[in-house]
Amino acid sequence: xxxxxxxxSWVICKSGTSVKIECRSLDxxxxxxxxxxxxxxxxxxxxxxxxxxxxxxYEQGVEKDKFLINHASLTLSTLTVTSAHxxxxxxxxxxxxxxxxxxxxxxxxxxxRLTVL
Amino acid sequence: xxxxxxHPSTLSVQEGDSAVIKxxxxxxxxxxxxxxxxxxxxxxxxxxxxxxNVGEKKDQRIAVTLNKTAKHFSLHITETxxxxxxxxxxxxxxxxKAAGNKxxxxxxxxxxxxx
Numbered sequence: 001x002x003x004x005x006x007x008x009s010w011v012i013c014k015s016g017t018s019v020k021i022e023c024r025s026l027d028x029x030x031x032x033x034x035x036x037x038x039x040x041x042x043x044x045x046x047x048x049x050x051x052x053x054x055x056x057x058y059e060q061g062v063e064k065d066k067f068l069i070n071h072a073s074l075t076l077s078t079l080t081v082t083s084a085h086x087x088x089x090x091x092x093x094x095x096x097x098x099x100x101x102x103x104x105x106x107x108x109x110x111x112x113r114l115t116v117l
Numbered sequence: 118x119x120x121x122x123x124h125p126s127t128l129s130v131q132e133g134d135s136a137v138i139k140x141x142x143x144x145x146x147x148x149x150x151x152x153x154x155x156x157x158x159x160x161x162x163x164x165x166x167x168x169x170n171v172g173e174k175k176d177q178r179i180a181v182t183l184n185k186t187a188k189h190f191s192l193h194i195t196e197t198x199x200x201x202x203x204x205x206x207x208x209x210x211x212x213x214k215a216a217g218n219k220x221x222x223x224x225x226x227x228x229x230x231x232x
Contacts, residue, residue, distance in 0.1 A: 044222045108161045111160055
């Protein structure tokens with residue numbers, strides 16, 4: 001149980017284009033979804049927290065107009081990297097908290113590797 | 118905000134030996150401390166967690182201890198096996214808020230178990 005999926009698993013795009021990443025909780029309803037960014041050999045850095053039907057809360061230093069987050073339902077959140085540039089290349093991972101469960105336990109998706117040329 | 122320090126950054130052990138990873142946190146309000154294992158290119162997997170009302174928790178070869186006074190917690194892996202090789206992350210959260218709680222991660226420990 002508590003499976004989180006992401007799509008796509010990897011994407012290569014040209015500089016200036018926008019890329020959308022989906023995060024789905026497959027067998028549970030997620031109270032909250034989180035988006036992280038991970039550079040090679042580094043830790044997970046929280047980008048934003050989103051609740052269904054609400055605006056996302058972004059961490060300091062994360063541009064909300066650059067990284068658009070939509071949390072349309074209790075099982076789906078999307079991250080759109082707008083006008084991507086090579087420095088946006090990274091491993092993006094989402095996680096979800098189980099509705100009705102301990103709100104602090106997070107289940108992670110498999111990640112999306114973004115490469116911007 | 119919360120700050121989590123993790124040591125060591127790399128750890129090499131012989132198969133069968135024990136491995137210990139230590140983390141310290143800064144926010145005394147933190148009350149949930151999970152440990153994640155991440156293999157190369159894969160998702161972080163929750164391996165064990167502990168809440169502030171407990172001092173120690175064990176699950177087979179893995180144990181976690183928490184010292185709230187000193188604000189540090191540790192992961193202990195006994196009888197290490199090659200498949201334990203991975204990057205391990207500690208994290209801290211001040212849980213139980215309705216809006217969901219942020220995890221602050223440590224920098225990670227790369228564990229290599231040599232056969």
